[in-house]
Amino acid sequence: MKMPRRSIMVLAASGVACAAGRSWAGDPQSKPAVPPFDLPKLPWEPGDLAPVMSSRAVGLHYGKHHAGYLDNLNKLMPGSGFEGHTLEQIVRGTSGLADKTALFNNAAQGWNHAFFWQSLTPKGGGKPGLEVLEKVNESFGSLGEFRKAFLSASAGQFGSGWVWLVADKATKRLALMKTSNAETPIASVAFEPLAVLDVWEHAYYVDYENRRSEYAAAVLDHLLDWRFVEANLAHL
Template identity: 50%
Template sequence: MTGVSCKGLGGGMIIQASLPYKADALEPYLSEKTIRVHYGKHHAGYVKKLNGMIKGSAYADMTIEAIIQKTYGSTDETGIFNNAAQVFNHTFYWNSMKPGGGGEPTGIIAEKIQADFGSFYEFKKAFASAALSQFGSGWAWLVKDGDALKIIKTANADTPIAQGLTPLLTVDVWEHAYYLDYQNRRADYVDTYLEHLVNWEFAETNLAG
């Protein structure tokens, strides 16, 4: 279980989680314009579509995680899965960053990265490779699989919680996440995420959770 679940509040309503910082707080690395478009239009759009789909249904009072797990792999409920997963993924992404973040972690998460990847440098290289090699839209994730940390990538709306994995961090590599600031330079965006934005405290909370 992660710390970003959204509970249906009855009547089919999922509430979009607030940003954990002001829209301009990640500048100069992600602009206020990017955050406002991404959070206010893309993320909000998934919430609105999901609410329309689950209104009056058995999903109305479930958590996002429960909706994702119930609809994963169901061809009749692909739309519900896609929108629910994107609500979760985006909420998780906002929390995976913070003002003054990035750089090398400390504490338990640092020890675990050292143990499972050999060094922070090897982790960074593997994470960036996953983010850059994701063809088209998707996500790169640091996850816990049993006792081991792994890096995976998912396409479109897919999410590790549908696969029984515990996400610790994610970076959004859909073009709308970075195009206003970085155009086609995904590598620069991913490097900036790792160097200046990653919220290691969030990752460690998920590791312990």
Template identity: 45%
Template sequence: MAYELPPLPYDYEALAPHVSSDTLKFHHDKHHAAYVTNFNKMVEGTELASQSIEEVIKATYGDSSKTGIFNNAAQAWNHTFYWNCMKPNGGGTPTGALADKINADFGSFDKFKEEFLAAGGTQFGSGWAWLVLDKGTLKVTKTSNAENPIALGQTPLLTMDVWEHAYYLDYQNRRPDYAKTFVDSLINWDYVAEQFAAAK
């Protein structure tokens, strides 16, 4: 069954002024849509067509003969996850069990924020910054290009897209400004908490 491009979980204007409607239209309707289309074309008629996109990501990671499938599957999944990690009037700090776990594993929310911003800011070239659960411990990681935690045996809880098309129309080359805005004003901590609760 073909993987479908999910609609954005909010209107194009909903994240303004932090992320413009133009950015969301290009990013979702062009970039994300292209990954979904390419993925479906590549697996059509193969044994992978009947597998979930998560299973395809795990099965094709590290297989040089299936790099194209992995890249498009992972990018299709990454973007769907990324949209859900943001919401209008987001940001702030998490609460409850997730907040307790962040404080326990990082020392404080501010320490987590520092590590997450550093991961996004120091990722050379295209990629992603992540908050993951790895063998019971929260960690901040970064990945290049399409790579994601699912392929590495980790559970993703939060991601920030640091490919240029995620922010260039709004921030030009100021990736650190975009990253700070993402953390302070966009993160959907309710969604992150749901991922954490499901992973425990």
């Protein structure tokens, strides 16, 4: 029997508490296809995000952790019933199924990490374009209030997980969503994921040790790709 997952929380702005998502509007060449799953190409070089993220930190995160999830998933695929499915299809088809937990965790982590890399860009951060800025102001009050809410969510996510900027497909308002471990908004269909911050320790410990808040602020202020947010908003 399919059991609901309860580790997803939608914060300020939309006022609802369900989860969802769909595939992103990034470069199709970097979008995971069907098994066997290969590590998608980064949209920039590993050293391009320095000094916010060192090439060593990116290399370990991408080449060990992200790659490890896909390697594990490929080993789990034979006989799983999900041969020939995309990562997104596997995530949605296994979410909440106790006997498919390993498939879900590795597929979701593969998808989440690919989306995370697409959410970053060298010399990012700053102020978004007018259309996105209007959405931010409408949903959070101001860009400054959004920043406060984002950093609060990042600090408040207990243990491993993710902080997502999403759009409510029904109201068109933006919201922040916290998910634990491998949980992901694409497990359902009410929200459009726009960008994400990885707050697992492996995302920041090499450069920041236990200073997660410093890491979150640096990524938001200097690496967040507002153009990626804008492209994903275009799906609404």
